[in-house]
Every structure is written in structure tokens, then in C-alpha cells.
Amino acid sequence: MKKSLLFFLALGLSAAGFGQDSPLAFDSRQWNFGRVGEQDAPMRHKFGFVNRGSKPIVIEDVLVTCGCTTTSFSKAPVMPGKRGVVEIAYNPAKGGTGTVMKEIAVVSGGGKNSDKLQIRGSVTPRPRTVEEDYPVELLPGVRLTTSFLNFGYAGQGTARSMSVGYINTSDRQVELEARPAFDSGHFKVAAHSAPLCAGCRGELTFTCDLTGKQAWGALSDETWLYVNGRRAPDPVRSVAVGVDDFGRVDGETAPAAKFAPFYHNFGEAGRDAPLVKEMTLSNDGKTTLVVRHVKCEDKITTSLVAGTKVEPGKAHTFTMTISPDKSDMGRIAGNMTVIINDPKHPRQDLRLVVNIK
Numbered sequence: 001m002k003k004s005l006l007f008f009l010a011l012g013l014s015a016a017g018f019g020q021d022s023p024l025a026f027d028s029r030q031w032n033f034g035r036v037g038e039q040d041a042p043m044r045h046k047f048g049f050v051n052r053g054s055k056p057i058v059i060e061d062v063l064v065t066c067g068c069t070t071t072s073f074s075k076a077p078v079m080p081g082k083r084g085v086v087e088i089a090y091n092p093a094k095g096g097t098g099t100v101m102k103e104i105a106v107v108s109g110g111g112k113n114s115d116k117l118q119i120r121g122s123v124t125p126r127p128r129t130v131e132e133d134y135p136v137e138l139l140p141g142v143r144l145t146t147s148f149l150n151f152g153y154a155g156q157g158t159a160r161s162m163s164v165g166y167i168n169t170s171d172r173q174v175e176l177e178a179r180p181a182f183d184s185g186h187f188k189v190a191a192h193s194a195p196l197c198a199g200c201r202g203e204l205t206f207t208c209d210l211t212g213k214q215a216w217g218a219l220s221d222e223t224w225l226y227v228n229g230r231r232a233p234d235p236v237r238s239v240a241v242g243v244d245d246f247g248r249v250d251g252e253t254a255p256a257a258k259f260a261p262f263y264h265n266f267g268e269a270g271r272d273a274p275l276v277k278e279m280t281l282s283n284d285g286k287t288t289l290v291v292r293h294v295k296c297e298d299k300i301t302t303s304l305v306a307g308t309k310v311e312p313g314k315a316h317t318f319t320m321t322i323s324p325d326k327s328d329m330g331r332i333a334g335n336m337t338v339i340i341n342d343p344k345h346p347r348q349d350l351r352l353v354v355n356i357k
Contacts, residue, residue: 067094073087102119218295281310
């Protein structure tokens with residue numbers, strides 16, 4: 001953080017020109033390393049300079065903008081008329097791909113002088129391995145891009161698709177088949193049972209489909225994949241959170257939920273009685289707030305129910321209860337998840353904690 005601030009201050013010192021008041025006369029202030037590969041070794045360049053001043057000068061620091069650029073220089077005084085060198089190394093593996101433009105500030109004269117140097121070039125991506133593009137081994141010879149699909153928020157009445165890529169890395173044809181592990185009714189996988197030639201690639205299309213019925217809260221499904229009739233050890237898992245379709249909701253007039261508090265710690269307590277906390281759900285928006293779904297974890301109960309409505313400017317009070325059992329000892333905690341028609345925060349998680357003596 002301090003180095004970054006010093007760098008921009010140093011650039012500010014030479015804003016009127018490339019260190020025009022500095023006694024350091026560089027042979028060149030720019031270096032173009034051309035086109036290199038991301039996998040190539042660091043590119044190195046020496047910026048030579050002459051001290052044109054009448055007094056010895058010391059380079060106090062050489063400031064860079066990122067970890068992809070490193071520097072090397074001597075802090076020994078450079079006498080008048082003598083030469084010095086600032087060496088720059090650029091690591092293409094750390095600087096990203098594409099066009100590169102980095103600035104370096106050479107600070108000298110007790111921080112009064114700043115000479116700006118510049119490096120340019122372009123970095124092409126390194127060749128990717130099959131394992132990088134398809135990191136999940138389904139079974140020996142067949143790999144996937146992923147085995148987990150997160151559809152995020154899924155609006156009622158909508159459908160959205162995502163793909164899982166696959167590749168046959170073996171030297172022979174295989175048969176790949178997809179079968180749902182169970183039918184949740186919320187996810188579909190396009191029927192697939194076809195030969196896959198050696199070295200060939202393809203995609204499986206999964207769809208989160210809420211066009212047929214309403215589904216609120218956490219949704220999940222699993223799909224088993226078979227290679228030549230052999231089932232893979234782990235399924236492809238699909239998850240989503242069912243909420244309102246906010247595509248046509250006016251954010252200016254939408255409801256705005258506020259829970260108070262989100263979190264409550266009862267401190268120390270015994271196991272002889274449930275612990276109850278009163279909470280408030282208020283609506284700071286301009287239209288009616290509706291509770292769509294309430295889901296409590298084990299040991300948590302609530303008086304808040306789906307269908308509860310809160311008008312603009314109003315509040316609804318409810319209770320959350322945590323009920324320790326006889327085997328509990330130490331810290332226990334529980335969550336309650338609420339799905340509401342607030343487009344900014346459609347899912348809210350409330351939490352209770354207690355330390356059982």
C-alpha cells in the first residue's frame with residue numbers, strides 16, 4: 001500500500017515531463033519487449049543512464065505498479081558524468097495476457113527527482129492442457145468441465161440452461177449416457193446416449209425449468225453419468241434458489257425488506273427451556289412485501305409463515321426459537337432462511353446462537 005502511494009507521488013513529480021528536472025539522462029525511457037508467450041521466462045532489460053548533474057546522485061527506489069515487474073539497481077552514488085543502470089524484469093506469467101503497458105518511477109535526489117520509464121509489449125496465452133479445460137475426471141478416459149452447476153436465483157415461470165463440456169481422452173470410442181438420479185421436477189438434462197469417438201468433445205445441456213409450477217427456496221438435483229454402462233462414482237449436481245421473476249419489477253416501487261436483528265447471541269444458557277427472540281420484518285419500499293418461503297434448520301422454529309404480507313411503511317413482529325436438547329453442550333447455532341419478493345435481497349438468512357453450560 002505504501003509503495004503504491006509512493007509510486008503515484010513519484011509520477012506526480014514528473015507529470016510535466018519524463019523527469020525533465022532530473023540530472024539522470026537515460027539512453028531510452030521506453031522498452032518494447034515485443035510479443036512473448038505467457039509461459040516464457042521473464043523478459044529483462046537494462047535502462048542505462050548518465051549523471052549529467054554536478055553532484056553525485058543516489059537512486060533511492062524504483063517503483064512499479066504490480067508484482068509482474070521487478071527491479072534491480074545499485075544505491076551506490078553515481079558520480080557526475082558517470083553511468084548507472086536500472087534493470088527491469090517482466091514476468092509474463094504474472095501480468096496477464098494481451099497488451100502490456102507498465103510504468104516505472106526511478107526516485108532519486110532525496111525524493112525530489114522522479115524519472116518515468118515505460119515497458120510495452122503483448123503476451124499470448126500459453127497452450128492449455130486437457131486437464132485445465134476439463135478438470136473433472138468422470139471415469140478413466142472421460143473428463144468434464146465441471147460437476148457442479150449453480151444457477152443462482154431462478155425466477156418463477158422462467159427457464160435457463162447451462163452446459164457441461166466433456167471429452168473422450170481415450171484411444172477408443174465410448175458410450176456416454178446421462179440419467180437423472182431423481183426427478184425433482186425443477187431440473188432437466190437433455191437426453192443423451194450416443195457414441196463418443198476417441199479425442200472427441202461435446203456438451204450436456206442442463207436446464208433449471210420453473211415454467212410448470214412454483215418452487216421457492218433451495219432447489220437441487222443430481223444426474224448420474226454412465227460410460228459404457230458403468231456409472232461414475234459422483235453425480236453432476238445442479239442447484240438454484242427459487243424466487244420471484246424480477247425481470248419486469250420496477251426497482252423504484254418495489255418492496256424493501258429489513259430484518260432486525262439478523263443475528264442474536266443468547267450467551268450462556270441451560271438446556272431446560274427453549275430460548276425465544278422477538279424479531280421484526282419491516283417494509284421500507286413502496287409496494288406490498290410478501291414472504292414466499294420459510295425454512296428453519298434443526299433446533300430452530302419460528303412464528304413467521306409463508307404468505308405473510310407487510311404493507312409499505314409497516315412492520316411485522318415474529319419470534320425465532322432455538323431449542324437445545326439434553327445431549328447439547330457448548331456452542332450451538334441455527335439458521336432460518338426467508339424468501340421474499342424484495343428484488344435486491346430475495347433471500348435473507350437469520351441466525352441464533354447460544355452457549356450451553
